[in-house]
Amino acid sequence: MFSEGEDGLDAATARELRDVVREAVVVAAVPNLSDYFPALAAADLLGVRRRIEKLVGWMYGLIDRPIERRRHPRAAGELRKGDLLDVALDMEGGDVDGDDEGWVMNQETLRGMFMDLLVTGSGSTTSTVEWAMAELLLNPRCMHKVREELRGVLGTRTHVAESNIDRLTYLQAVVKETLRLHPTVPIGLNKAEATVEIQGYRIPKGTTVYVNIWDICRRAKTWADDDPEKFMPERFVGCGDDKEEDRMIGFLGTNFELIPFGAGRRICLGMPLAERMLHLMLASLLHRFDWAPLPGQDGNGINMEEQFGLVLSMATPLRAVAKQVL
Numbered sequence: 001m002f003s004e005g006e007d008g009l010d011a012a013t014a015r016e017l018r019d020v021v022r023e024a025v026v027v028a029a030v031p032n033l034s035d036y037f038p039a040l041a042a043a044d045l046l047g048v049r050r051r052i053e054k055l056v057g058w059m060y061g062l063i064d065r066p067i068e069r070r071r072h073p074r075a076a077g078e079l080r081k082g083d084l085l086d087v088a089l090d091m092e093g094g095d096v097d098g099d100d101e102g103w104v105m106n107q108e109t110l111r112g113m114f115m116d117l118l119v120t121g122s123g124s125t126t127s128t129v130e131w132a133m134a135e136l137l138l139n140p141r142c143m144h145k146v147r148e149e150l151r152g153v154l155g156t157r158t159h160v161a162e163s164n165i166d167r168l169t170y171l172q173a174v175v176k177e178t179l180r181l182h183p184t185v186p187i188g189l190n191k192a193e194a195t196v197e198i199q200g201y202r203i204p205k206g207t208t209v210y211v212n213i214w215d216i217c218r219r220a221k222t223w224a225d226d227d228p229e230k231f232m233p234e235r236f237v238g239c240g241d242d243k244e245e246d247r248m249i250g251f252l253g254t255n256f257e258l259i260p261f262g263a264g265r266r267i268c269l270g271m272p273l274a275e276r277m278l279h280l281m282l283a284s285l286l287h288r289f290d291w292a293p294l295p296g297q298d299g300n301g302i303n304m305e306e307q308f309g310l311v312l313s314m315a316t317p318l319r320a321v322a323k324q325v326l
């Protein structure tokens with residue numbers, strides 16, 4: 001986004017960013033009295049707004065610094081870096097499309113956009129990889145199968161390319177099954193733009209509508225007879241009665257039983273990026289390393305308890321031992 005080098009994050013700031021994002025996604029999802037009694041909002045009785053303001057202030061500082069640093073070389077006509085920041089700054093101060101639609105980039109919209117990318121983009125993807133690794137460590141049969149597939153497709157090559165993903169059908173099933181059991185954005189939040197009636201329920205204009213993605217992905221009729229609590233990537237590679245239909249279920253928002261990225265107009269903006277990153281990260285980790293739970297802990301040391309927040313992460317971060325094989 002901001003390019004490497006002078007604008008890149010040093011290790012300490014990157015760690016702090018990780019902690020701030022982790023806290024923000026939890027604080028933003030805690031039940032707040034003001035949501036139920038808007039008249040009390042100004043009092044901020046639970047201190048949620050104060051905590052969020054502090055975290056947001058830190059994030060804004062992080063975002064403002066590279067923006068400011070970039071303005072001067074740009075004004076002096078220095079060579080562009082051609083990254084997202086350059087593109088966003090190109091749009092600053094004017095009507096982006098020139099069509100009077102009001103699409104203007106300014107300091108606030110720049111902050112909002114980079115904040116979205118940093119907060120929604122990083123935590124959800126890394127948490128999904130973490131859940132997938134945990135499930136595979138707990139299910140050695142699946143771990144073996146996915147690694148065999150990788151060996152067959154990649155051989156001794158260490159680099160996984162985007163073009164390899166199409167042939168990694170079991171890996172794709174692992175990603176789908178992980179997103180089904182552990183949708184890292186568990187609740188979709190939308191606001192009704194107009195008063196509507198859905199299946200006999202009247203939803204007044206302005207109502208905040210919570211879509212329980214977590215529940216849908218576990219309870220939809222599709223999985224009901226097939227041990228929905230079990231990690232079973234095979235359900236996506238044609239093990240049901242109608243094999244073709246099983247295979248077709250995807251998370252692009254058209255199969256409402258599997259909507260980890262939401263659906264409709266407000267479907268996740270980062271889905272194409274997340275989809276690629278998830279397959280590439282997992283493929284690289286699984287192909288190049290042997291994995292084992294950390295020894296010396298109780299049981300296998302893997303605790304699947306969830307930490308609820310805007311992002312659903314593991315309550316106890318996964319710790320595993322990697323041995324490089326390629």
Ligand code: HEM
Nearest residue numbers: 120121124125128185188260261262263266268269270274
């Ligand atoms: C595994 C990874 C991810 C998951 C599971 C996920 C899931 C979601 C979900 C469920 C929504 C709400 C959709 C709705 O209300 O119907 C959402 C919205 C959004 N996501 Fe993601 N996301 C992921 C990765 C990313 C990445 C990598 C980015 C950006 C680089 C991103 C950017 C966004 C944005 C900007 C929105 C708001 C879209 C809007 O309101 O129009 N997400 N995401």
